[in-house]
Amino acid sequence: MSWIPGSTSLRYGGDYNPEQWDREIWLEDVALMMDAGVNLVSLGIFSWAVLEPREGEYDFSFLDDIIGLLAGAGIDVDLGTPTAAPPAWFWKKYPAAHPVTRDGRTLGFGSRGMVSPSSPEYRRASAAIADQLARRYADNPAVVMWHVHNEYGAPISDSYDDYSVLAFQRWLRARYGTLDSLNRAWGTRFWGQVYGEWDEIDAPRVSASVSNQAQRLDFQRFTSDALLACYVGERDAIRVYTDAPITTNFMATNCPSVDYWKWAKEVDIVANDHYLVAERTDNHVLLAMDADFTRSLAGNRPWILMEHSTSAVNWQPRNIAKRAGEMARNSLCHVARGADAVMFFQFRASRFGAEKFHSAMLPHGGTGTRIWKEVVQLGSDLAGLSRVGGSRVTASVAIVWSIESFWALDLEWRPSVELGHRERIEAFYTALWGLGVTVDFVHPSHDLSGYDVVFAPSLYLLAEDDAVNIDGYVSGGGNLVVSYFSGIVGDNDEVPTGASPGALRDVLGLSIEEFLPLYEDQTVSLSDGGSGRAWADDITLGTASAVATYVDGPAAGKAAVTRNSRGSGSAWYVSTKLEGADLLSFVVAALDAAGVSYSAPAEGLEVVTRSGETEDFIFHINHSDAEAPLLAAGTDVLTREEIAVGGTVPAGGVRVVARPRVVGETAVRTDDIHQMAR
Secondary structure: OOOOOOOOOOEEEEEEOHHHOOHHHHHHHHHHHHHHOOOEEEEOOOOHHHHOOEOOEOOOHHHHHHHHHHHHOOOEEEEEOOOOOOOHHHHHHOHHHOOEOOOOOEOOOOOOOOOOOOOHHHHHHHHHHHHHHHHHHOOOOOEEEEEOOOOOOOOOOOOOOHHHHHHHHHHHHHHHOOHHHHHHHHOOOHHHOOOOOHHHOOOOOOOOOOOOHHHHHHHHHHHHHHHHHHHHHHHHHHHOOOOOOEEOEEOHHHOOOOOHHHHHHHOOOOEEEOOOOOOOOOHHHHHHHHHHHHHHHOOOOOEEEEEOOOOOOOOOOOOOOOOOOHHHHHHHHHHHOOEEEEEEOOOEOOOOOOOOOOOOOEOOOHHHOHHHHHHHHHHHHHHHOHHHOOOEOOOOEEEEOOHHHHHHHOOOOOOOHHHOHHHHHHHHHHHHHHOOOOEEEEOOOOOOOOOOEEEEOOOOEOOHHHHHHHHHHHHOOOEEEEEOOOOOEOOOOOOOOOOEOHHHHHHHOEEEEEEOOOOOOOEEEEOOOOEEEOOOEEEEEOOOEEEEEEOOOOOOOOEEEEEEEEOOEEEEEEOOEOOHHHHHHHHHHHHHHHOOOOOOOOOOEEEEEEEOOOEEEEEEEEOOOOOEEOOOOEEEOOOOOEEOOOOEEOOOOEEEEEEEOOOOOOOOOHHHHHHHOO
């Protein structure tokens, strides 16, 4: 399934919740959607209580009506299953399905969020409503795709109810086969935790001290699989009746409970929700990171931005409003990085409930507002960008993203509180973004041979087969860059035999005799003039050479940054937290050594290329308050102006420069464009 059937234009719209409004409002909204250029809306996502007011009794009259009105206006429907919000009757009738927190609190009705994902009553009821919807609407030409559930893992992911315990035991039997294998994998002889019967195994609840960490890791894996089974059950119920694409909305880099590499194989089109961290001044960089990861999950096929906000959200500590032009920049950044649909939560702002202060396409203030005017303009711009649809983004540099490693690293009792996985990922990505280098994300098991450089900023856990894959990449001519506390444990959070860094010891050409975490405010000086924080290692060099050494601190005189030749490739290791200009210099050195071309654009200017069969589209997105120089010549798709090199991008503005491709030419990379602009 390559894309949404119907219109060849980029898709534009958002969630619509007509059950919140009287019918005369529907008529007004449909007319306003037409004014804004909306061509796709998501329906029914929170409407279970309306569609099935009592168990087994269905009422689809409101959906029939609104789908008919939308179809009459030429607006297609992404029909949602409403299973993220089971109705009150379900919560009352099936108390055993209520989710239970790790500390033993049973949660009740009154919010969004599903019940226990392992509840057989929930599995049955969710598949039943999906079946009924598909029976009724599979042949409706307005329904061009299906949207299962909403944001699996938020706010309910792991549940410690009795159903989940039984399902976890079954999952463990399938994974390990025997209790002897499980006891070995979990190291249960430590602290006398050996299991003699399967039914002795509980979910890893809050206990007197730190729970078995291999058990915690497996429960995370189980939880992701349990949620995925819920999705697959509904998807398969729908698939009986239709071949239309079926998806669910991911939360890419922002959902800690789901292994999206697995999930991406089960959806027809990858869809993602993204919301800025409003108070961060670099939130546009994190937006780009999230979009790049989503594109990577999609296998570089077009994907859907299923939700984002027109302005402020309602759930952050300080819900900062977007300023003029920011919504368009956010939207077009997603498009630049592979999205062929731009959708919002939601079309009309709610008057009631927890999200009444969440921005929408149509604000409480109506059509006279700045936001509405920008919504209409964005619809026009996306219509003008229709020929961008289907084009691809090409990257020569990748960052390793392993959620299982992150799960393991972020458990308790690691050598330093500074070891959270997210910080180093963001730091390396930010350095590459500032250099104008486009990035893919990869799993350590993926084919890495197409990348000039692969960065592994935070790869604490590394399975044996994945380590062999990485070693093969380097030996075959690849360039690997590894940051500290990587390769430390195997698949079950166990320390391999011998010195760290375990499975990366040979490829890095070194061993670590002791970890040397630093004091909170301590810095260490390096021989190349840089400095580090948070961490150091006592390194013994094998085949690797020292690029920089420690001048002072607990590892004074020892290697701090190393490089190892292996086969026809090389592997770098940096054993301390480099920041700012020091990290940038290190990243530049690694790119230069690998022959990767780059040229940093003006500060705040984001440049990304999408390549089609006959044209390149070079997006210039200016996040700064000063105009910035263009890096390519051609036609501005948005304004239809002819642009020469030396032209500018207005402060806070966007230019999308189209230029012909030479037939047979490989896709033009952003870093190639920067090199040509030198």
